[in-house]
Amino acid sequence: MQLHNKLSKEEALKKLHAESFKRTTLSFYRYVILEDPQSFRDALFLEWDKLGCLGRIYIAREGINAQMSVPEHNLDAFKEALNVRVELKDMPIKWAVEDDGKSFFKLIIKVRPKIVADGLDDGSFDVTNVGKHLSPMEFHESLDDPNTVVIDMRNHYESEVGKFENAICPDVDTFREEIQMVVDDFSDKKDNKVLLYCTGGVRCEKASAYLRHHGFNDVNQLHGGIIEYARQIKQLGVKSKFIGKNFVFDERLGESIDGQIISKCHQCGAPCDTHTNCANDDCHLLFIQCQSCREQYQGCCTDECKDIIALPQEERILMRSKFHDKYSKSQIYRQRIRPKLNHS
Known part of the structure; x- marks a missing residue:
């Protein structure tokens, strides 16, 4: 009985792109007490894996938080499976605005202390x-x-x-x-x-x-x-009061709501709202990068990271601990990326 997806990222992506059917991206959450989060998690993995579901789901004693991709031909079966469980019955589901069916490439379900890391003592107030x-x-x-x-x-x-x-x-x-x-x-x-x-x-x-x-x-x-x-505003034909792009936590990294671009490339200051992760895996900073800078920096956030990815793998491994000791991701953004943006 397999309770985890064991494919590599490359294998999972190859399998996803070979699919002949369409997928629908959706999300949902619910605060509900789960007496045995691990057993609940394992049962969901078996059900959803059989239906071809992909996604990132967090389960805790306090509930569930899910972002998923479901084959269109299995949507009814998926919703029926939710309704069978009293904890998930009549679940309000949010549907993606822009959806290319490639939002997730693996089914990952994790048990965590909380479904959203908030640092709060839930016993100190009425949640x-x-x-x-x-x-x-x-x-x-x-x-x-x-x-x-x-x-x-x-x-x-x-x-x-x-x-x-x-x-x-x-x-x-x-x-x-x-x-x-x-x-x-x-x-x-x-x-x-x-x-x-x-x-x-x-x-x-x-x-x-x-x-x-x-x-x-x-x-x-x-x-x-x-x-x-x-x-809803799209259905009603109402002018959006949300401007720009809605960031989402999947492979798309965002879906445009009104077509406007309100942000800038962190490296040159050109209008841009395309997030990417630094190509230096020892950094992997999330930042905004236009196509021109992507080519110039080879997908990296700085010249330093660009130099690192050009090194042989053995040297990169030796540098890894020094890099992490010197910079946290927030430090990289605030000390090295933001000054460029402010200057532009």
């Missing part, structure tokens, strides 16, 4: 006392109120390529940093109407409860996140 869930159109209309405080609960690299009009986008690398920063920095806005949003809604669940615990009186969150907002 079920969440904010008011606003439908996409309710959220859309609330954005016009000048007394509202609109806060993007995502990381800086997500909001850099796309955000709601007039949103406050904290300059943070992780949700763990942001959730406490928001409480501290907006302590004078506890009587204002607060609008929270994130990619699919899961981060706002915990964030809204934490804000309410700290005395914020009117906390609201975008139900279904940016993904559901984009889908």
Whole structure:
């Protein structure tokens, strides 16, 4: 009984590109107590692997957070399998806006302490006392109120390529940093109407409860996140108040919502919203790079990384520990990439 995908990345990609059927990218989450997360995880892997599902799924005692690619011909069977389980019954599913069917190449299901790393002690506040869930159109209309405080609960690299009009986008690398920063920095806005949003809604669940615990009186969150907002306004023919691209955590790294490009290449400053990972695997920094700079730097974030990938493998291995000791990914971005962007 195989409970893990054992294909290499190259083998998995080759298999994916050889498929003759279409796939649908979707996501969902639910906070629900799972008494035995490991057994739950193993059972899901067997079910979903049999259906040809791919994706990245996190399971914890507090629930499930899933981003997946499902063969179109197995969508009904997949939804039926969800409904058979009481923990997943009637699951609200978010559907991708732009979907080439190549969002994931493996089925990876991991058991973790939490479905989103937030650094919070859940026993210190009521995690079920969440904010008011606003439908996409309710959220859309609330954005016009000048007394509202609109806060993007995502990381800086997500909001850099796309955000709601007039949103406050904290300059943070992780949700763990942001959730406490928001409480501290907006302590004078506890009587204002607060609008929270994130990619699919899961981060706002915990964030809204934490804000309410700290005395914020009117906390609201975008139900279904940016993904559901984009889908509904497209169906209704309404002009989007989200500008730019929605960053997503799969091989696509983003889906355009309104066609605008609001960010710049981190190396030359040209308009660009294409994220990539540095070709130096010992760095692998996520950054924005235009095609011209991609060719110039050979897919690397700096000349230093470009020099490293040109070295023989043996020398790269010897340099690896020194590189990691000298730089963290946030240091690379803030000390070496951002100054170039600011200068441009």
